[in-house]
Amino acid sequence: MSISHLYGLLGYPLGHSFSRKYFTEKFENLALSESHEYRQFEIPQIEDFLQVKAEHQGILKGLNVTIPYKQQIIPLLDELDPAAAKIGAVNTIKIYPEGKTKGFNTDYWGFRQTIETWDAYSLFKSKVAVVLGQGGAAKAIIAALEDLGMSVWKVSRTPEEGQISYETLALQMDEVGLIVNSTPLGMYPKVDTFPPIDYSRLKSQHYLYDIVYNPLRTAFLEKGIAHGVGGIYEGLAMLHGQADKAWEIWNA
Template sequence: MNSLFGLIGYPLGHSFSKRYFTEKFEQLGLQDSHAYTQFEIPSIDEFPALLATPDIKGFNVTIPYKQQIIPFLDEIDSAAARIGAVNTIKILPDGRTRGYNSDYFGFQGTLKAWSAFADFKSRKALVLGQGGAAKAVIAAIEDLGIPVIKVSRQAAEGIVSYNELPALMESIGLIVNTTPLGMHPNETACPPIPYELLTGQHYLYDIVYNPLETTFLKEGLAHGAGGIHTGIEMLYGQADKAWEIWQS
């Protein structure tokens, strides 16, 4: 073994990352030299000790440490700095650490590859939720030249509430759900947007991938939305970007 990678978070249950990278290493014939493990640490203060792990080359970072990890890193990629969250860490040859946000690249890549991109890129986008994932999604959309309207349960400076959405729907092309509403096991839940006002100009994207087709997406189709996009490709996209970062 000469290249070890791992996932940092707490708590850690069944991990997509461990399964994905273990399978990737096998597909690439790297299973004898590369491995992926989980580092379940109850405090981010334990991170520096992980850097002494033999053969460690990089980390993925998940809840609740995507923001807490930043002060512990030597360098931050410009996109990650703007987003304020890191989910991928590369250990440089000299031992320094550099943080990235591969969610940004994973989401943006799926948007550009979506056949509907030409239909909604000239309108505004609604981003539902204000968590760490929302910040990556907002940055990715804005960098494609699409104005973003931020939506949360309560209005604030620069953020509208769900109650204000009916007056905005005519200007909207893309609606992205970054909240956990609809995620297993609460699969019947969905964001309270005015589904009755959806038309063919509206395209719905849910970054939730379990279940693959959420109630948010089902309601969108039932009310005449132009199309939907599930979260699974973003999940794979961000993992592929992490691997690219580690190999660069």
């Protein structure tokens, strides 16, 4: 077997990878397993990306980028897609035959698609959308919600200009419809962790969306159900959407 098309995931640390399983199965279904491979590149510092690229020159065609490198990777790329530049985060890299790199953000498309096709969208779209956390995924989610015309509150433990605290959020929950967890709280193996919102204030007008997909049903979502929220959305569908968009970019 001679691999001519190598793809992979950059991050640290990396445990069970949805991306590796997803693309390995895709290659099998497309009868590409003999020539295509997807690997995990667990790099302790972002500068190691350059070594990964150099070591696999010629066959490395594209990479996904995850925590904590979605923003750190940008200075090391040759070019940015306009949407990724606006968001300020990259989760997909296309590597051209001559070695040039271009960064994209497919979180935006994966998230937006799931929101627009969610049955509950019509019930919360006129209310405030709250985004918990301010990392790379949050920036894509905020851009998608704003492009859908929704009012967005950005919540952080240490709020800066344009953000609010969890304490302030607790006092204004009547204005809120959608709450999105973009933090890693609740992700395996720390499945007992959850964002510090005031869950006692949740009711049927609230809809919870968690981008964490391992486990599918996070503590954040479970606590929402226990307090009678109108509905929940698990993170796997967003992941499928962004992965399909990455494959489209790599093959364009």
